Structure formats: C-alpha cells, structure tokens
Amino acid sequence: MAKSSLLNILNGLSEAVFLIGENREILLTNPQAAEIFGKGLEGQNIVRAIRHPDCLKATEEALAGAKISTAVIVLERPVPTTYQVRAAHLPQEDIFGARAVLSLADISHVREAEQMRSDFVANVSHELRSPLTALSGFIETLQGPAKDDKAAHERFLHLMEHEALRMNRLIGDLLSLSKVEVNERVRPTGTADVVSIIQRVITTLSSQAEEDQKTVVFHHPEKVASIPGDEDEILQVFQNLIENAIKYGAPETDVTVTIDQVDGKSGVRGPALSIAVQDRGPGIPAEHIPRLTERFYRVDDSRSRDVGGTGLGLAIVKHIVNRHRGRLMITSGREVGSIFTVLLPLNTTAS
Structure with a gap:
C-alpha cells in the first residue's frame, strides 16, 4: 500500500493511531495522535510518547505476536482522560517495517x-432508604412499646404520613425526570399561554404562600404572545420555581414573577419571553450555583428535606427548558435573594 493511501486511511480515523516497528520505534502517526501527544514523534520510542505501563505492556504483547491486546488507561494531560487502548500484531512486515498498530480511543x-x-442509583437508593427506615421504626414502635398508647399512635401516624408523602414526591419526580430526559431532543408541537399558566400556579400555591407569610406578585405586559411549547411541562417549570421561591424566601416578603419580551438575549436567537422568579431569601453562595441543576444536588441537605425537597426539581426544570430550546439563568446575592430567569423562544426556529 502506498504511504499516501495509508495516510488517507489513518487521517479518517477518530482514534489516535501509531504504527510501531519491531524495536518499539514510532514509524507513522495520524493527526489525532499528533494533536494529543505532540508532533515529530516518528523515529522515537513509543515510551517517549505514552508513559503508561499498561499501554506499553499491550504494545509489547502485540509486537511479540498477540493478535489483539487491550487496556484501559487514564492519562493526566492536561485534564484526566480515559482511553481504550488496542494493540494489534501485524504478521508480515510491510514497506514501513511496521510490526504492530496501536490505537487510543477517548472513552x-x-x-x-x-x-x-x-x-444516580446510589442517590435514589439513599433517598428511598431514609423514609423506609423511618417507617419501619415507627411500625416497630407501634407494635411494641407504644401498642396501647393512643397519643403515640396519633404522633407516629402523622410522622408516617409525612414519610410516605416524601416517598411519593420522590417517585413522582423520578418519573417526571425520566420522561423529560427521553423527550428532551424532541421539540414540543403545541402552544402554551405562559400568563395563564403562571396565574394557575399562583392560585394553586396561594394557601402555601399564606402559611409561609409570603405574597406572590405577578408583573406582565397587557398582551403576551403564546409560545410554542408543552403546556403541562411549562406549568411544571413554574410550579417548581415559584414553590421553591415560597419555601426559601424570608418570612413576610414578596415572591415576584416578572414577564418581559426580549430579543437577542444570550443563548436564545430571536424574540423570546423572559420570565424571572425572584425571592427575598438569604441567597445562594456563588460556588453552588453551577451545580444547582444536578440531580440530587442540595445547597443545604437538612433544610431541603425539611421543606419537602427531593433534589430533582431544578434538574426537571433544566431538561424542560432545554426541550423548549430555551435557557435557564440563575443569579443570587445576599441583598436581592435569588432570581431564576427562564428564556423561552417565541418562534420554533430559535435555539
């Protein structure tokens, strides 16, 4: 095979590829190998390019006649990267004198x-185990020491109801998250009236706001265009955001929901609706903000559980917003509380 033809083949591969001679010298590399391990490697020993014992062992085995030798290695350059290593023996010398071919695929x-x-499995197991352990303890107590204690019955039944509702919320959020992750790449085909949806959410949460001594204030233009979207999913987004603002805002403060129409906002092309939900809580430390939409990530574990949080709400919000080709932005500070802003395109071509 001509060298130019072989180079064309190697250049078309996504893996880093080396042709190795019988003395472990590098005879030929493709551009991917040069990009990762540096240029000018031809003629040098493979150990100069890749100083990993498992990779060198696979190369030695291939040079010794092993048909295929594989390994998984991690190289710290400059970010830890995991590679699938495959070294194959070349039974007959070709015009390059190569006796083995070594490839590294980034996995x-x-x-x-x-x-x-x-x-995720570990987190789900932990989140379910906690209420189940509590329920088992309550049942054991009611069957034993508190068997004839009416006051204890009332107290423990109330606690059991709390734990059962917590499990129900968790399972409901897990099902919602699974559904939105599956559909994330499929754009919704319906239309959604955001003003009407938010008004419904505020009505639903009004009693909770009153109990927490908060008022939800809604500001919006007189006319707001509908957006292309799934009405149920948009409702779920603002149910989560407004409920969080009520839970984490300071007592006797307002939760403010503001709608504006914007154009050319960062992350969304074309006209879009900007819906900001602001609380007057203590704020979120800056180091936590990038991770808020991770599954089961909580800034304060105990407080989140005390207010009934599952750790999945913002992950669900993120996936729904992504499905609608929108953007979620979070800002927070001690003086202003937290502001969660959702940008939703007003046309189906925006992304």
Whole structure:
C-alpha cells in the first residue's frame, strides 16, 4: 500500500493511531495522535510518547505476536482522560517495517456516563432508604412499646404520613425526570399561554404562600404572545420555581414573577419571553450555583428535606427548558435573594 493511501486511511480515523516497528520505534502517526501527544514523534520510542505501563505492556504483547491486546488507561494531560487502548500484531512486515498498530480511543464520556448512572442509583437508593427506615421504626414502635398508647399512635401516624408523602414526591419526580430526559431532543408541537399558566400556579400555591407569610406578585405586559411549547411541562417549570421561591424566601416578603419580551438575549436567537422568579431569601453562595441543576444536588441537605425537597426539581426544570430550546439563568446575592430567569423562544426556529 502506498504511504499516501495509508495516510488517507489513518487521517479518517477518530482514534489516535501509531504504527510501531519491531524495536518499539514510532514509524507513522495520524493527526489525532499528533494533536494529543505532540508532533515529530516518528523515529522515537513509543515510551517517549505514552508513559503508561499498561499501554506499553499491550504494545509489547502485540509486537511479540498477540493478535489483539487491550487496556484501559487514564492519562493526566492536561485534564484526566480515559482511553481504550488496542494493540494489534501485524504478521508480515510491510514497506514501513511496521510490526504492530496501536490505537487510543477517548472513552471518557462513556466512563462519565457510567459513573453518573452509578451515582444516580446510589442517590435514589439513599433517598428511598431514609423514609423506609423511618417507617419501619415507627411500625416497630407501634407494635411494641407504644401498642396501647393512643397519643403515640396519633404522633407516629402523622410522622408516617409525612414519610410516605416524601416517598411519593420522590417517585413522582423520578418519573417526571425520566420522561423529560427521553423527550428532551424532541421539540414540543403545541402552544402554551405562559400568563395563564403562571396565574394557575399562583392560585394553586396561594394557601402555601399564606402559611409561609409570603405574597406572590405577578408583573406582565397587557398582551403576551403564546409560545410554542408543552403546556403541562411549562406549568411544571413554574410550579417548581415559584414553590421553591415560597419555601426559601424570608418570612413576610414578596415572591415576584416578572414577564418581559426580549430579543437577542444570550443563548436564545430571536424574540423570546423572559420570565424571572425572584425571592427575598438569604441567597445562594456563588460556588453552588453551577451545580444547582444536578440531580440530587442540595445547597443545604437538612433544610431541603425539611421543606419537602427531593433534589430533582431544578434538574426537571433544566431538561424542560432545554426541550423548549430555551435557557435557564440563575443569579443570587445576599441583598436581592435569588432570581431564576427562564428564556423561552417565541418562534420554533430559535435555539
């Protein structure tokens, strides 16, 4: 095979590829290998390019005659990256004198997905185990020491109801999250009246706001265009955001919801609705803001559970907003509380 033809083949591969001679010298590399490990490697020993024992072992085995030798390695350059290493023996010398071909494929995203899945299962197990353990304890107490204690019955039944509702909220949010993640890449086909939706949410949450000594104030233009979107999902977004503002705002303060029409706002092309939900709470430390939409991430674990949070609400909001080709922005400070702003395009071509 001509060198130019071989180079064309290697250049078309997404993996970093090395042709190795019998003395471990690098005979040829493709651009992907040069980009990761540097240029001018031809003629040098492979150990100069990749100083990892498992990679070198796979190369040695291929040079010794092993048909395929594989390994998974992590290289710290400059960000830790996981590679699938494959070294294959070339049984006959070609015009380049190559005796093995070594390829490295970046599988970091696969490993990250596996870790996320593992973390998710662990988190769900922990979140369900806590109320189940509490329920088991209450049942054991009612069957034993408090068997004939009417006052204890009332107290423990109330606590059991609280834990059962907590599990129900968690399962409901898990189902919602699963649904929105599946549909995230599919644009909604309906239309949604945001003003009407928010008014319904405020009515639904009015009793909770009164109990928490808060008032929800809604500002919007006289005429607000409908958006392309799924009405139920948009309702879920503002149910989550307004309820959070009520839960975490300071007593005897307002929760403010403001709608504006904007154009060319960062992250959304064309005209869009900007809906800002602001509380007057203590604010969120800046280091936590980038992680707020992660599943089960909480700034204050105990407080979140005390107010009935599952740790999934903002993850659901993020995926719904993404499905609508919008953007979620979060700002927070001690003097102003927290502001969650949702940008939703007014036309289907915006993204």
